[in-house]
Amino acid sequence: EVQLVESGGRLVQPGRSLRLSCAASGFRFDDDAMHWVRQAPGKGLEWVSGITWNSGSIYYADSVKGRFTISRDNAKNSLYLQMNSLSVEDTALYYCTRDNGGNSIDYWGQGTLVTVSS
Amino acid sequence: DIQMTQSPSSVSASVGDRVTITCRASQDIRRFLAWYRQKPGKAPILLIYGASSLQSGVPSRFSGTGSGTDFTLTISSLQPEDFATYFCQQAYTYPLTFGPGTKVDLK
Numbered sequence: 001e002v003q004l005v006e007s008g009g010r011l012v013q014p015g016r017s018l019r020l021s022c023a024a025s026g027f028r029f030d031d032d033a034m035h036w037v038r039q040a041p042g043k044g045l046e047w048v049s050g051i052t053w054n055s056g057s058i059y060y061a062d063s064v065k066g067r068f069t070i071s072r073d074n075a076k077n078s079l080y081l082q083m084n085s086l087s088v089e090d091t092a093l094y095y096c097t098r099d100n101g102g103n104s105i106d107y108w109g110q111g112t113l114v115t116v117s118s
Numbered sequence: 119d120i121q122m123t124q125s126p127s128s129v130s131a132s133v134g135d136r137v138t139i140t141c142r143a144s145q146d147i148r149r150f151l152a153w154y155r156q157k158p159g160k161a162p163i164l165l166i167y168g169a170s171s172l173q174s175g176v177p178s179r180f181s182g183t184g185s186g187t188d189f190t191l192t193i194s195s196l197q198p199e200d201f202a203t204y205f206c207q208q209a210y211t212y213p214l215t216f217g218p219g220t221k222v223d224l225k
Contacts, residue, residue, distance in 0.1 A: 035214070045154075045162065045205055047214040059212040062119070100167060103209035104152035108161035 002026040002107045004096045009112030014087055020112055022079040022096030030054075030074035033099035036081050038092035039111070046092070049081065050099070063089075086116045120144050120208050122217035130225040137193045139220045141206035146186050150210035153182055153191045156219075157202045166191065167209070196222070 100106035121144040149169035154162035166182035
């Protein structure tokens with residue numbers, strides 16, 4: 001059974017940093033591209049960042065480019081999102097997700113909540 | 119970036135109804151289109167990918183059509199668990215983008 005378990009979300013002040021983690025299990029992690037997708041409270045889905053299986057290609061939404069860094073450790077079956085210079089607009093539930101091989105998302109974690117507020 | 123729009127933004131329906139949702143891309147995305155269902159408080163689930171391919175385990179009452187810029191998701195006979203919000207997503211190019219969602223609620 002595929003499982004994606006996010007952690008690291010919490011209340012943080014504007015301008016601060018936070019690192020999200022995602023522990024993957026139930027599939028060959030190093031076979032698949034992965035993405036972070038977020039959802040602000042009561043809002044729609046926003047793709048944040050994606051990374052190929054070998055970290056050879058990395059992509060970001062314009063809204064986070066230069067502030068967020070995606071990475072993965074295939075030996076630890078883990079995905080990460082380093083978030084710097086956080087703003088209130090980054091407040092959202094952050095989902096760790098698996099790419100189905102065609103840039104669609106076939107598995108989602110339950111999300112970790114990031115709240116940016118003073 | 120490719121902009122995705124959906125219509126309607128909400129629809130009221132009854133169990134057993136046929137429901138159709140439309141998604142439009144701002145440029146040609148061929149058949150690189152996915153549909154998701156999200157229930158309140160839950161993560162989305164993939165229903166359709168490649169515009170018309172049914173994801174494993176998804177009931178056959180869900181179907182998708184379209185190519186280029188215009189796509190539809192049809193639920194042939196609405197079930198109680200289908201009262202939810204539906205999102206389309208273009209998988210053609212980065213940045214990946216989602217539609218704003220269509221909420222299906224009880225008439």
